[in-house]
Amino acid sequence: MATLRIARLASARSALRAPAGRGISTAAEAYLEPTHPDLPPPAEVQSALVRHAQSTLNTYSRPSLIFTHGRGSYIYDTQNRPYLDFSSGIAVNALGHADPGVAKVMAEQAAKLVHCSNLYHNEWSGELAVLLTSLTKRHGGLGYAPGSPEEGEGLKVFFANSGTEANEGALKFARKHGKEVGGKGKTGLVAFRNAFHGRSMGALSVTPNPKYQDPFAPLIPDVHVGTLNDIDAIQSLVTEKTSGVIVEPVQGEGGIYEADENFLRALRKRCDEVGAVLIFDEIQCGLFRTTTMWAHSALPPDCHPDIVTMAKPLANGFPIGAILMRDPVASVINIGSHGTTFGGSPLSTRVAHHVLSQLSAPSFLPQLSASAAALQKRLRALREQYRALITSPIRGRGLILGIPLASADLPARAMQLARERGLLVLTAGSDVLRIVPSLNVTEEDIEKAGYVLEAVFDILEQERVGKEGKKPQGC
Numbered sequence: 001m002a003t004l005r006i007a008r009l010a011s012a013r014s015a016l017r018a019p020a021g022r023g024i025s026t027a028a029e030a031y032l033e034p035t036h037p038d039l040p041p042p043a044e045v046q047s048a049l050v051r052h053a054q055s056t057l058n059t060y061s062r063p064s065l066i067f068t069h070g071r072g073s074y075i076y077d078t079q080n081r082p083y084l085d086f087s088s089g090i091a092v093n094a095l096g097h098a099d100p101g102v103a104k105v106m107a108e109q110a111a112k113l114v115h116c117s118n119l120y121h122n123e124w125s126g127e128l129a130v131l132l133t134s135l136t137k138r139h140g141g142l143g144y145a146p147g148s149p150e151e152g153e154g155l156k157v158f159f160a161n162s163g164t165e166a167n168e169g170a171l172k173f174a175r176k177h178g179k180e181v182g183g184k185g186k187t188g189l190v191a192f193r194n195a196f197h198g199r200s201m202g203a204l205s206v207t208p209n210p211k212y213q214d215p216f217a218p219l220i221p222d223v224h225v226g227t228l229n230d231i232d233a234i235q236s237l238v239t240e241k242t243s244g245v246i247v248e249p250v251q252g253e254g255g256i257y258e259a260d261e262n263f264l265r266a267l268r269k270r271c272d273e274v275g276a277v278l279i280f281d282e283i284q285c286g287l288f289r290t291t292t293m294w295a296h297s298a299l300p301p302d303c304h305p306d307i308v309t310m311a312k313p314l315a316n317g318f319p320i321g322a323i324l325m326r327d328p329v330a331s332v333i334n335i336g337s338h339g340t341t342f343g344g345s346p347l348s349t350r351v352a353h354h355v356l357s358q359l360s361a362p363s364f365l366p367q368l369s370a371s372a373a374a375l376q377k378r379l380r381a382l383r384e385q386y387r388a389l390i391t392s393p394i395r396g397r398g399l400i401l402g403i404p405l406a407s408a409d410l411p412a413r414a415m416q417l418a419r420e421r422g423l424l425v426l427t428a429g430s431d432v433l434r435i436v437p438s439l440n441v442t443e444e445d446i447e448k449a450g451y452v453l454e455a456v457f458d459i460l461e462q463e464r465v466g467k468e469g470k471k472p473q474g475c
Contacts (some may be wrong), residue, residue, distance in 0.1 A: 255429025
């Protein structure tokens with residue numbers, strides 16, 4: 001079996017180098033025509049969607065297909081068509097779909113204890129907290145350099161149910177800390193353009209996008225908005241009245257923009273000067289998506305936050321969120337300051353403990369780094385091949401990557417073309433195609449995704465040529 005797999009990969013790599021008539025590889029030619037057309041849907045699917053629409057509040061624009069099951073990097077619809085999922089449930093399914101270990105742990109715990117309320121201790125929430133704090137000290141983050149002693153105090157965790165809840169809690173903790181150290185007037189919050197922190201009222205208030213905010217205004221007051229990586233503006237943006245600053249080290253929904261190391265260092269320094277809490281929202285970019293535990297793990301401690309929020313991959317799709325904070329922040333949060341009905345349940349924390357143990361295993365990390373390098377190389381090659389469409393370098397780190405396209409209409413068109421060829425990808429910002437596969441994605445899957453994307457860009461190039469009347473690239 002291993003010999004056959006190696007032969008297939010060798011054949012696939014050879015096909016990648018074999019130019020076809022339009023400058024597209026032979027392997028990619030197989031995807032020039034749709035293999036998974038959205039329309040027309042089967043009669044039974046259409047009937048189900050019509051029936052569901054009568055009872056479901058629709059807040060998403062969705063194609064006419066219904067997914068039923070998955071395995072690894074593939075998800076299947078009612079027609080049993082396999083889709084290679086490079087969206088991973090929007091950067092959630094770190095171990096892929098229907099991971100056997102996750103399924104086993106979930107079934108065992110569900111048969112034992114699902115919920116008992118936070119009025120009592122349970123055996124797994126504390127164990128997950130210990131694992132999160134010890135791994136952060138081992139890998140680096142929240143003021144700890146990699147390789148720091150793992151035992152003892154220094155960090156605390158609060159468990160929630162989602163990313164937006166984690167950010168809500170972090171903002172509350174920053175406000176309470178601000179009043180403790182600076183009095184009642186120290187309530188200001190700072191966020192940055194192109195950020196996305198959630199859709200509940202507090203998180204939405206620090207998500208400065210009119211599309212999301214305007215229908216629900218007025219939002220919480222005293223929020224000030226800056227520009228990512230604008231070091232010169234920090235002094236006036238973060239003041240003595242600022243209680244908290246929230247920033248994504250890699251902006252996900254906003255377009256895969258990275259915060260510069262010097263910018264984060266300056267932000268850390270200014271927060272220290274005025275006594276503000278620095279919050280890193282690592283809900284999408286954290287927990288090994290950049291190949292380090294936190295997106296800030298590889299940075300020096302003088303760039304680190306006071307709080308990091310997390311959610312998406314922590315339990316591989318089972319709802320959970322968490323707020324990890326340094327002890328000086330935790331010291332102002334008392335019994336009754338915050339709470340949750342479902343956060344930290346035995347089921348969610350046991351699943352998360354298993355997932356985090358798998359992601360942090362020494363045997364897993366080399367494969368993760370190799371896959372990230374392979375995907376980045378393939379996307380860079382596509383940029384060289386289609387420079388009229390991919391107008392600037394590939395963005396991001398690890399397995400959170402963005403392909404910047406020439407116009408705002410292209411990402412949605414590319415996403416549709418890819419889906420109708422059996423590949424699921426995402427958009428981000430106004431002009432970016434977002435690629436966030438599972439963290440255990442194989443190089444074989446990466447090669448297949450590369451062929452599909454090559455075909456997609458070839459189609460987009462032909463459409464561009466048709467509109468502009470120009471000679472296509474590679475001809």
